[in-house]
Amino acid sequence: MPSNAERDFDLNLFYDILRIRLVEGEIAKRYADQEMRCPVHLSIGQEAAAVGVCAALTRQDRMFSTHRCHAHYLAKGGNLKAMLAEIHGKASGCVGGRGGSMHLQDIPAGLMASVPIVGGSIPMAVGTALADSLDGVDTVSVACFGDAATEEGVFHESMNFAQLRKLPVLFVCENNLYSVYTPLAQRQPARPLTDYAKAHAMTAIAADGNDVFAVHAAAAAAVRRARAGAGPTLLVLDTYRWLEHCGPSFDNHIGYRSEEEYLGWRAQDPLERLRHHLTGQGALDAAAEARMTEAIMAEVDQAFDYARDEPLPAPAQAREHVYAR
Amino acid sequence: MPSNAERDFDLNLFYDILRIRLVEGEIAKRYADQEMRCPVHLSIGQEAAAVGVCAALTRQDRMFSTHRCHAHYLAKGGNLKAMLAEIHGKASGCVGGRGGSMHLQDIPAGLMASVPIVGGSIPMAVGTALADSLDGVDTVSVACFGDAATEEGVFHESMNFAQLRKLPVLFVCENNLYSVYTPLAQRQPARPLTDYAKAHAMTAIAADGNDVFAVHAAAAAAVRRARAGAGPTLLVLDTYRWLEHCGPSFDNHIGYRSEEEYLGWRAQDPLERLRHHLTGQGALDAAAEARMTEAIMAEVDQAFDYARDEPLPAPAQAREHVYAR
Amino acid sequence: MPDERVTTYAEAIREALIESGKHDPRVLFFGEGIGDPSAVFGTTKGLREAHGDARLIEMPVAENALTGIAVGAALAGKRPVISFHRVEFALLALDQILNNAGKAHYLSGGKHKVPLVIRMIVGRGWGQGPEHSQSLEALFAMIPGIKVVMPAFPADAKGLLTAAIEDDNPVMVIEHRWCHYARGHVPEGYYRQPLDGPRVVVPGRHVTIVANSYMTLVALHAVKALASVGIEAELIDTRLLRPLMVDAIVKSVAKTGRLLTVDTGWRTLGMGAEIVAEVVSQAFSSLTAAPIRMGMPDHPTPSSRGMVPGVYPDAIGIFTAAARLAGASAETIAPALRELEDQARRQPVDTPDPAFKGPF
């Protein structure tokens, strides 16, 4: 029997995954309205990775993300209204409409930056870890990235330095098997991605990225090592993106992946798996989930209203903040 | 008892190592004359690596080198006069005085290019291997580089692609323990450099870089694999640079490495080890070596005379060959 | 009349790739997702069918090695064409471009050749944001040993890309994503234009406008408006940015006395700086007014459409600057200006074409 605290923890995981699912779903649904006028890389299917990792972190811990940053932003505690305002290009967006969907950040929540250049934010996470370790604080830095980023040289350069100095970094690879439409097998030799760590005598942990508990356990172990000064860890979380690489639609028909593959992964839905687990335990029932959904949808609708109604930035704002003074 | 052919092969190895040693020694000796007006990164102490690898190659095989390219150039069959003329900045230098010591090449001999940007020539070797494999010829391409180049991202990117396509490439790392004055331990976590191959499911072979037979055996195995279509190999050859990183002098006194360390490696002199082996076998004696030395020194003196007496390029030549027509 | 066939710029690029592949079996196609269903905005569609799997080199996401590998393949006699979806991705390969591609011929005393083409696409609109919208032509045009081509029109896209692939030097071909939608006459079959420098698109005698890539299309719009109020602007499309051949521009300014440059990239240190400086040195006494330069302002490109107005030079701005140079009065230009303003109001600031619905 899980304790109350454990149960609350698990329900929070469920709530967070559900919330990301609903936010992303709503973005997909409303994208055709042409009010979100920027490329969007949705995280549906991959929510457990973000939520499981963030559950092992404190708000002070620092996270860096990529073009596919919605789930990381929300899981890390980023402000929903500011996120949707950003995707709507509004002045009250989390970066003032400067970046759009691929550049989300919420510094107080520890989502330091999202960089849509593949691999581009990985060394920055090593850099904050270096600063924090020099300062003697036990903050952990997390670089989130996709499987394609492991092909960029900067990933290897960053691992080398992090391991050399035993920095408190988590390298979190969400392996969704594709770079845009290109499968892993066309880009890398066959072997587990955790082997990348072997090149640097680094610890690696593979986990089922659609099992939030497995993700959390792996991340918690890596965080413990990092805070103890034992150095960085590479986490490889296998998962799957349900929608197209960029945009609101399904795209299994265009020929780069099969409906069967998709359905196989769909059967591994991280939300459904957690629901199943929690209902089996009696921690969750349909009514409780409906209440959650209702609460979340109220928040989401409100945030969309906010995002839609907020003003666009003025043209002159484009010229601000080029240089710090 | 080795056969005559084996004995000749071994004596050729000795001759080649001795020749590189004498050429480099002569450059060091004459550097103070201020006629060789470019940075020189000498290979004394590392000759067996270049000679052992090249003994496993044909003239058609392609090699790429770095700032420390003299030994590779000579071992691959590069023209000595053109090399010294290049280092002297002469029009008849192997690249017309355009590059100096760090940019040696001899295309007919298969020394395709030397690039002094650390790691910069590694992908080019993969590229020639790709072209040759598309053409169905069994030429092998070799990227030579130092231990520091393993820290550059492009090394990893190149290995990934080579292994993905099982290209006929040898990645030859001469690990002389230093990047300029910085030891490996300050730049990389402790573990064998061959572990880099594990990241890419690639074969790696470590060999004593000062034992020319070990180098040759490793290279020959890698070349066989490459020609058979079995893919690339990482060779890690431990060795040691006797002189300063750049220039003609010893520098054990300046504080980055100890005299003991140097003397330990000096005792592993690749030339002396081979001499010992061959004299033990009765294949070589002092008189035979003296004859070799004499022949080589005659060639070297002549080449230096040539290099010294050749004309400088005319200023207008600087403007030629910017674009191909 | 087959010669008057009209198609899009993107299709013209595609044809150049297909035809070049037929023309020369040494041509290879490199890219990340080069053969995927999106086919680099459709421009590489059909390459596999036309040329077979072996000539499509699908690359891991590793731009530096990808470029170096292509340089190596070029040294070994291949003619690689790399397609980057965005200009920015090539930045990761700048060492390979500047040092290996750009110097291999020079450093071999003419023995090596690097017949390499690097296609790069400039992003714009639909909230691309600061890292998917940079047009760095001046950065590349600075590099000796490299050629830089920036076609504006469909026929040029086909003809210049074909010439780039035939050229024995590394050629950066910069395409603007919004040019991809442009339509125009494009000759069928193998069609090559010489890499012969700027071209007079519209002759005129009152003011010279020099633009490149999508800005040429925008300037063309302005030039038509100028004509409607009696100002005959000469519009020159730069086409070949390196080596920059200024003769046609100098000749034009000798006639008009007035010069306006419009860059697709930043105004600061843009092509316009080089063009103005060179024209001033060669045609100083012909100039009757200070040249004007337009281009992207000194800040990153924000994502939000709220901040787009003022960022990109537009037909109104070009029209106004050219009219000012030509000394036209406010009344003269008023009707045309109003018409341009009306047109601008009808068109969203962040899409190239009314049909465009995102995501990119």
Add this chain to the structure above:
Amino acid sequence: MPDERVTTYAEAIREALIESGKHDPRVLFFGEGIGDPSAVFGTTKGLREAHGDARLIEMPVAENALTGIAVGAALAGKRPVISFHRVEFALLALDQILNNAGKAHYLSGGKHKVPLVIRMIVGRGWGQGPEHSQSLEALFAMIPGIKVVMPAFPADAKGLLTAAIEDDNPVMVIEHRWCHYARGHVPEGYYRQPLDGPRVVVPGRHVTIVANSYMTLVALHAVKALASVGIEAELIDTRLLRPLMVDAIVKSVAKTGRLLTVDTGWRTLGMGAEIVAEVVSQAFSSLTAAPIRMGMPDHPTPSSRGMVPGVYPDAIGIFTAAARLAGASAETIAPALRELEDQARRQPVDTPDPAFKGPF
């Protein structure tokens, strides 16, 4: 008189690093071999003793990550100073420089700051060759969000590097290896100059010469020769290349009517292009002659001393161009020209200083 203390530019750099480290404990020193016996041409000597091991961040040979890590450390409140031995090595980090360092402040709506300094040293002479001798200031000066500083004199080296370290923005500090040998008065202790743009080094009224870095030192030589034949050149040292503040230059040209620019990097698309274009736009009617630009020619820098003559702008060339602009007759300038030619003959083309004996 302590204020008249004379030292070298390299020593001035070293002092700026040492003093800045004392001034602010957040300053960190990054580099490949940052603490090694050669100490980045002596400029980082004593940093370990002064500031302890922890503040010297010895880096693997991995410029892209090194720079990204420094950006990350800056986001977390550190003030990293990266030292690259050559400008070229920074090319591998251009994505981090242009996208992460250059845009983090902008992309956070002003919340992030990137107080990062990147020192880069331009190689020259002793056969460095094409990949250790490029001076890419214009490439960096093109990037919004980045500042670019290029000191010529020892006092400026100390004052501007100190200011760069104090600045809350990424600042590229480009040092010329031959400037390292220059001697001059350098204030002791913590010494900061404002990043306030170009400075008039020698006032004059006949012709304006704008140079940067080592070319300012060469131009100074030419200016003295010009003075000896009665031509009063105004020499302006650019110092701050981005943001480029042209006011002092425009003011000077308003007085002299003549402009000569001398770049350390390539002439094509160099700082001179931007300066000429901007001056022409702001001071068109003051110009009495076509401005002249000098700089590196359109090819890589060959290694051999045989090919050096003609590659670098020299005092003779600058003198001649300025005299031509000033309209001086051949007889007037002959004696000074002969003297410059004599001096040039006495100095090897490939060393900065008669004491220099290689290897670099």
